[in-house]
Amino acid sequence: MKKVRVLHRLSLWVVVSLLLTGAAFAQTKSAKIDALIQQYVANRQFNGSVLVADKGQVIFKKGYGLANMEWNIPNAPDTKFRLGSITKQFTAMLIMQLVEKKKLSLTGKITDYLPDYPKATGDKITIHHLLTHTSGIPNYTNFPKFFETLSRDPVTPESFTKEFSGKPLDFEPGTKFSYSNSGYFLLGTIIEKVTGKSYADVLTENILKPAQMANTGYDLFSPILPKRATGYEKKGSTYVNSPYLDMSIPYAAGSMYSTVEDLYRWDQVLYTDKLLSASGKATMYTPFIDGYAYGWGVGKSKVGQVKDSLAILEHGGGINGFNTIISRLPKDKQLVVLLNNTGGAPLNDIRKNILRILYDQPVEAPKMPIADLLRQSVLSDPLEKTKQKFTAWKADKAYSVNENEINALGYELMREGKDKEALAVFNLNTDAFPESYNVYDSRGEIYMKMANKAAAIQDYKRSVALNPRNTNGFAMLKELGETVEVPKQEGVVVDKATLESYVGDYQLAPGFSIVITREGDKLYGQATGQGRFELFPESKTKFYLKVVEAQVSFVSNDKGEVEQLILHQNGQNMPGKRLR
Structure with missing residues (x-):
């Protein structure tokens, strides 16, 4: 009996030690998550509640800012959003x-x-x-x-x-x-x-x-x-x-x-x-076009320098005054929930940084958004002064120049009847992101409101040229009296010799490449740690993806040799040098 009791006490001590170690580990991650969110709060980029689970257990939950600003009532984990x-x-x-x-x-x-x-x-x-x-x-x-x-x-x-x-x-x-x-x-x-x-x-x-x-x-x-x-x-x-x-x-x-x-x-x-049932859930989680399943986005997430990308199920939400996200990583039963009640929070960036903490990767310091600064400048400074400030903000790594945030500011000014200022903001956005179809689509809208039909037509044509799947752009052109047919992507054919010339390994960042392969008359890409995807031709040099909203262009040198791939995604152009 004594031996049993000794073993029992030893087992308890081991369990207690493990629990204490686990608690300290969780607290370390908890403290890092809290410090991270506090930075976003200080930047006025988050006001809401957060919950993070690791291996099925909640390691962090907390509210930030106010649930009701008029009564000074704080957000909490049980606040309803x-x-x-x-x-x-x-x-x-x-x-x-x-x-x-x-x-x-x-x-x-x-x-x-x-x-x-x-x-x-x-x-x-x-x-x-x-x-x-x-x-x-x-x-x-x-x-x-x-x-x-x-x-x-x-x-x-x-x-x-x-x-x-x-x-x-x-x-x-x-x-x-x-x-x-x-x-x-x-x-x-x-x-x-x-x-x-x-x-x-x-x-x-x-x-x-x-x-x-x-x-x-x-x-x-x-x-x-x-x-x-x-x-x-x-x-x-x-x-x-x-x-x-x-x-x-x-x-x-x-x-x-x-x-x-x-x-x-x-x-x-x-x-x-x-x-x-398990089979029912398997059906529900099976993605169809663009990685969308039944009520869930399904894909892979690259976390810092972690070798393998992680399977992720997630969905965001946006409704007047609120934006939200739930991200589930089934492999390690991880969960990130972010509920915000001031609209427009960069929840994807926050989620990515929380995952970096969970996997012991360095976080990317939150950058100061320029939308507030740009609004103040465009309402008070001469246009040339605003342009100079905008150029300086773009060059300063402490600031975030985000296409979607600038676009949202333009629409905010439109709703307030400040069309001249809204146009100035949309102009800056098209200058900053000239390869994004959405910036031209948005500027086309303000031109329509200002009865500048010719400029609106020009912008919508540019938008659909950059993204032939922009159905809104074609609808607006039709409304403007332009007979522009939606192109049939299936009709674009690229010969096998040209496709073969694109085959290779393109490095976009240290440790991250896209490998291009060909099978018959089809071209495929595979990013580091992710699944293979098919590339569909928009033209002889530009292709689009169906798994995500993105395009890929191939660039040749003066000798006609393909030396670079450019990934166009989220308003960004990410070049990749050909290694082989």
Whole structure:
């Protein structure tokens, strides 16, 4: 007995030692995460709540800034935030549950469940198309003046469906990816039709109660909801209340609220078969076009100098005054949840830095955003002075010159009726990112507002030339009276000899290359630690990817020898020297 007791005590000591070591390890990472977030808070780039789990255990959770600025109420781990498009993964789960109960079929057509839907399109769009954003149904949030006109009044699912159901499709179902809230709105309507219950009730009964997510639900304006965060938006150096949005509009595409703690419960239940079978989840996580599965983006994430890229399931959300992200790394059961209530936070950058901490990699110090500085300058300085300042900020590594942030500032000024200043901002953005189709698309919009038709046409033509898949650009050209046909990418053919000349290893950074290979008349690329992807020709020298929104160009020297690859992604041009 004594021996047993000694062994028992020894085992306890070992366990205690391991627990203490693990706690210290977690605290070290916790302290690093806290210090990192504090930098973003100091830069006015984050105001919300954070939760991080490692190996299935929460190692960090904390709130930053204010949930309500008028009453000085702080954010906390149990603060409720609007989720925006994170809602889509819950809608996808409800659909898959109905599929397993044989009440729905992934190959079923819209008209199988909504007989009143227009047959011309509803007879050929499937549940699968809706789940993967490949239906071709126009995205209602992109409709002209949507936020000024349609977004403020309550609707029923049936009545609002008519806003987009009769419009022509943007493309043939199943052929392209184009993010569409309309598709997920329809999925909510189908859920209600099949179950005979409201979307909110089906959500509560089939996910929230089984997963014990008591602080999650369908967000409506009228009910008293304890610890609900208020949404804010930046306006210069201060914040304002975000514009009102009736939550019947986002519906099954974006109307949920939750907390970082409840989203951890969601993460954990997904590792079980409590809500859906293993085979059902495998189907749900299988990506289709552009890496989008059913309510989840699925791909690989490169973390610092870690050799292998990591499989990641994630989705972001954005809704008036809020932006959010949930990232799951199943291999090590890691989870990063970031919920922000001031809109426009660089959540992808924050998530990447948190992963670097989890894998003991050096973080990239947050850079000061220039949007506030640019706004102040464009409103007070002569244009030439603003240009000089902008050039200096671009050259200073302490500042972040982000295409999307500058673009957002331009639209902010447009909404305020400051069209001249907005144009100046869009001009700076096109100068800084001349290979981005989106900057010309945005400047085309301000030219249209200012009745400069010729300039708008020129910009939209430049936009679609850079990205022939920019359906909005073609739609605007049509509205402007220009008969520009959407090019058929399948018609571009590059001969095998030219394709062979691109084969090689191109180094974009130390330890990171893209290897180009050819099989028959097809070209493939493979980045370090990532899966192979096909390259589709836009021209003889430029190709596009379907797995992500990116293009690749090949550059030859004076002798006609291919010596460089340029990766065009997120407004950046990343050259890679050919090694072989």
